[in-house]
Amino acid sequence: xxxxxxxxxxxxxxxxxxxxxxxxxxxxxxxxxxxxxxxxxxxxxxxxxxxxxxxxxxxxxxxxxxxxxxxxxxxxxxxxxxxxxxxxxxxxxxxxxxxxxxxxxxxxxxxxxxxxxxxxxxxxxxxxxxxxxxxxxxxxxxxxxxxxxxxxxxxxxxxxxxxxxxxxxxxxxxxxxxxxxxxxxxxxxxxxxxxxxxxxxxxxxxxxxxxxxxxxxxxxxxxxxxxxxxxxxxxxxxxxxxxxxxxxxxxxx
Numbered sequence: 001x002x003x004x005x006x007x008x009x010x011x012x013x014x015x016x017x018x019x020x021x022x023x024x025x026x027x028x029x030x031x032x033x034x035x036x037x038x039x040x041x042x043x044x045x046x047x048x049x050x051x052x053x054x055x056x057x058x059x060x061x062x063x064x065x066x067x068x069x070x071x072x073x074x075x076x077x078x079x080x081x082x083x084x085x086x087x088x089x090x091x092x093x094x095x096x097x098x099x100x101x102x103x104x105x106x107x108x109x110x111x112x113x114x115x116x117x118x119x120x121x122x123x124x125x126x127x128x129x130x131x132x133x134x135x136x137x138x139x140x141x142x143x144x145x146x147x148x149x150x151x152x153x154x155x156x157x158x159x160x161x162x163x164x165x166x167x168x169x170x171x172x173x174x175x176x177x178x179x180x181x182x183x184x185x186x187x188x189x190x191x192x193x194x195x196x197x198x199x200x201x202x203x204x205x206x207x208x209x210x211x212x213x214x215x216x217x218x219x220x221x222x223x224x225x226x227x228x229x230x231x232x233x234x235x236x237x238x239x240x241x242x243x244x245x246x247x248x249x250x251x252x253x
Contacts, residue, residue, distance in 0.1 A: 093165025
């Protein structure tokens with residue numbers, strides 16, 4: 001559907017006072033509507049969002065996929081840019097999105113995501129280009145995947161294009177934060193696999209863990225990111241180990 005469109009920027013949050021202002025400032029030039037769906041934050045997230053003119057709505061968190069699909073229903077316009085609170089489009093991507101708004105040609109648009117880890121931009125480890133489909137006509141798709149690793153899925157017959165620039169992702173400020181998130185995500189993933197009837201074993205856990213580390217550190221050139229590259233690959237492998245051992249534990253229980 002070529003022609004100018006209005007754009008809703010949709011964000012889900014929980015205690016994101018250190019990140020959300022960066023995100024909101026970045027999208028002001030392209031957003032015709034900003035909606036934040038919050039999971040009852042206890043910090044200054046609400047105050048910051050409302051000070052930047054975002055519509056602030058709250059709902060209990062029941063899964064990344066569920067919350068992101070719910071957030072879309074609060075958008076004023078069907079054309080959506082979906083971001084996490086710790087993300088912000090760079091200037092190149094903002095210009096590309098502004099151009100798309102003036103002449104919308106495809107159902108969805110993908111873009112690369114560049115992650116900042118403890119102050120260092122990570123170019124390898126399987127973390128870049130980390131292409132994401134984040135700009136789309138919400139009448140032709142929905143969030144899917146397996147929690148916590150959601151992905152937007154376009155309906156059959158949809159078309160998409162790739163935009164220049166990056167989503168800048170300010171992920172972990174400390175290594176300890178990464179370990180805590182890995183433990184949390186492995187629990188969510190194990191429960192999702194259990195719900196699907198998937199099974200695990202000690203051998204499967206060992207093979208999956210080793211494969212994850214070798215893929216990210218050797219094949220995906222994680223060693224080129226230096227000390228943090230090694231730490232990222234190690235924690236990613238640890239998360240895989242946790243996921244499959246927790247899955248086995250669920251069956252034993």
